[in-house]
Amino acid sequence: MSDDVWILGITMTKFGKRPDEDTIDLAAEAVHAALADGGVTMADMGILAAGNLMGGAGGIGQALQKQVGQTGIPVYNVANACATGATALRTAIMAIKAGECDYGLAVGVEKLSGVGLLAGGSRAADRDEWTPHGRYGAVAGVDGRIGTETMPGVFAQVGMEYGHKYGGTSFELFARISEKNHSHSTLNPLAAYSKKMSLDEIMNDIMIAYPNTRPMCSANCDGAAAAVVVSDAKLKTLSLEQQRRAVKVSASVLTTDPWQEACQILPDVNTLTRNAAKQAYEAAGIGPEDLDLVELHDCFATAELVHYDNLMLCEEGGAVDLFESGATWRDGSMPVNVSGGLESKGHPISATGIANIWEVCHHLRGEAGPRQIENAKVGLAHVIGLGSACGVHILERAA
Amino acid sequence: MSSRVPLVDYLALEPEPHLVAHECVSCGARYFDRRNGCANCFGTEFHDVDVATTGEVRAFTIVAYAAPGIETPFVAAVVDCEGTSVRANLINVTPDPEHVSLGMKVRLATNSVGTDAAGTEAIGFGFEPISN
Ligand SMILES: [Zn+2]
Numbered sequence: 001m002s003d004d005v006w007i008l009g010i011t012m013t014k015f016g017k018r019p020d021e022d023t024i025d026l027a028a029e030a031v032h033a034a035l036a037d038g039g040v041t042m043a044d045m046g047i048l049a050a051g052n053l054m055g056g057a058g059g060i061g062q063a064l065q066k067q068v069g070q071t072g073i074p075v076y077n078v079a080n081a082c083a084t085g086a087t088a089l090r091t092a093i094m095a096i097k098a099g100e101c102d103y104g105l106a107v108g109v110e111k112l113s114g115v116g117l118l119a120g121g122s123r124a125a126d127r128d129e130w131t132p133h134g135r136y137g138a139v140a141g142v143d144g145r146i147g148t149e150t151m152p153g154v155f156a157q158v159g160m161e162y163g164h165k166y167g168g169t170s171f172e173l174f175a176r177i178s179e180k181n182h183s184h185s186t187l188n189p190l191a192a193y194s195k196k197m198s199l200d201e202i203m204n205d206i207m208i209a210y211p212n213t214r215p216m217c218s219a220n221c222d223g224a225a226a227a228v229v230v231s232d233a234k235l236k237t238l239s240l241e242q243q244r245r246a247v248k249v250s251a252s253v254l255t256t257d258p259w260q261e262a263c264q265i266l267p268d269v270n271t272l273t274r275n276a277a278k279q280a281y282e283a284a285g286i287g288p289e290d291l292d293l294v295e296l297h298d299c300f301a302t303a304e305l306v307h308y309d310n311l312m313l314c315e316e317g318g319a320v321d322l323f324e325s326g327a328t329w330r331d332g333s334m335p336v337n338v339s340g341g342l343e344s345k346g347h348p349i350s351a352t353g354i355a356n357i358w359e360v361c362h363h364l365r366g367e368a369g370p371r372q373i374e375n376a377k378v379g380l381a382h383v384i385g386l387g388s389a390c391g392v393h394i395l396e397r398a399a
Numbered sequence: 400m401s402s403r404v405p406l407v408d409y410l411a412l413e414p415e416p417h418l419v420a421h422e423c424v425s426c427g428a429r430y431f432d433r434r435n436g437c438a439n440c441f442g443t444e445f446h447d448v449d450v451a452t453t454g455e456v457r458a459f460t461i462v463a464y465a466a467p468g469i470e471t472p473f474v475a476a477v478v479d480c481e482g483t484s485v486r487a488n489l490i491n492v493t494p495d496p497e498h499v500s501l502g503m504k505v506r507l508a509t510n511s512v513g514t515d516a517a518g519t520e521a522i523g524f525g526f527e528p529i530s531n
Contacts, residue, residue: 123468128516130404135432137408139521140512144469145406146523147486148462153475156460161477164457164501171496209475210461210496259439262484264430266458266477 004232005093006246007395008103009038012355015223015346016192017113023055027109028067030224030351034105038228039242042069045228046101049076049091051084051108051350054115064107073101081385082299084108085225085353086254090391092229093252102234108355109224110348152209152217152300154386157266159211159302162309168320169305171211175202177323178216178301178343184330185340187371192221192346216301221346225354244398247361250284250378251394256387267386269303273310276392280380281312284394288312292376293363294334295356297383298341308336311382311392330371338363338371353391356381364397406512406523407431411449416509416524418450420483429483452507454480454526459501461494474499478526490525504529 011033050061061075080087085108092104123141130139143149163169182197205213257272298304305319314322328336339345339359360379362368384390409431411419420429425442436443459476474489505526512521
């Protein structure tokens, strides 16, 4: 017996426009499927961790229990920007590691179709008197007057900063990363968008924030994902089939950004990701060269590039070369975002941090169909939420 | 009689427009917002320092699609002002990739944000290219 924690059941719903289902419907669909996938019921669960950012007030976890089973277990409603799903999963894992229960359930759900730009909201109309407000003593709205608060604009600068530091980037290079992910998505029936896009189509689509055009931005959509985790001791009492399909959580890491010069000017998405990756590789006793596939947080094409480096998939400064080598395509040596990534699979925020783990598990179990990475043994899933929070999980298939 | 106010309190208009940072007395970390303490060393003492008015563009984007009420396109950037990073728009430059480049040398410039009902003008800032 060890203190390993295993994923016993996991699922993601179809991502996309789901106008006929509300947040609870989607969460319940994911939970029912994850429980069935694991061969367990709500009666087995010792903890529920639930994430949802856009659903308004009230605990999503308790609202969900009222539809899938009120068993009286502790519920943790978590929120950690785009790392919310990963945080929910990690909460369940920690409960098992702490010895509080044998089974945990984590779910993330979002209704985002038609929300439009993920911005800092709209800028209010200027008041008719200039009086200072807030921590900057601003007499009027600053978004658009002192830089940008939009996500596409922030992550565009993140990619451009990398280009300034190491060279080799261009509008076309970033667009080609997006071309890869849209190409991958054609094999994923659960993706919100699964249409192949040519480089021309991507570069000539609507510009959102240079160098990110619309297809280079994560797609707002509806969706949910859920996972059942189990202790090593309990897993050993389950059927051989359950043990065979179980996926080992070799590392579960959550970090925030340590202070760096400029991190309060432009969010530093690099340091905390690198820190999380280092901790995860160390905990798992696995190096980046051992990975068979990676699902990383390509909220924008510009972000994917910097995370090649942050996750140490290449030498420092070598992200452009890694991409140019073809390694990150599905048939390359380091496949990245074979699901289609957030740019095409979609990004229902709180679901993302579990859905990317589902993608990795799907391959580790050999169940990924036409997009299967042959003989995948180990994979990494990464998410980052601005603010910031970074989740990295390393997963290994059962021996 | 007309008067002027800065868009934000860290923009000083006199004697010449410049930015003022709150610098941590113990570690030197610089911030532009009102502080409760230092995120780097947890110190709680700050003093104000003037930030260099020239710098280099370290990152930029050309925002074509923004929240309602914001005029587009505009260039948002991070400017390295001799070691202090500043968030700002690039102004007095055509907002397209042919006219904006990484590493471009720029200097602080001001612009008018508008005049309120009492006739007070709000002054904003950005960085403009230093022409050769
Ligand atoms: Zn300090």
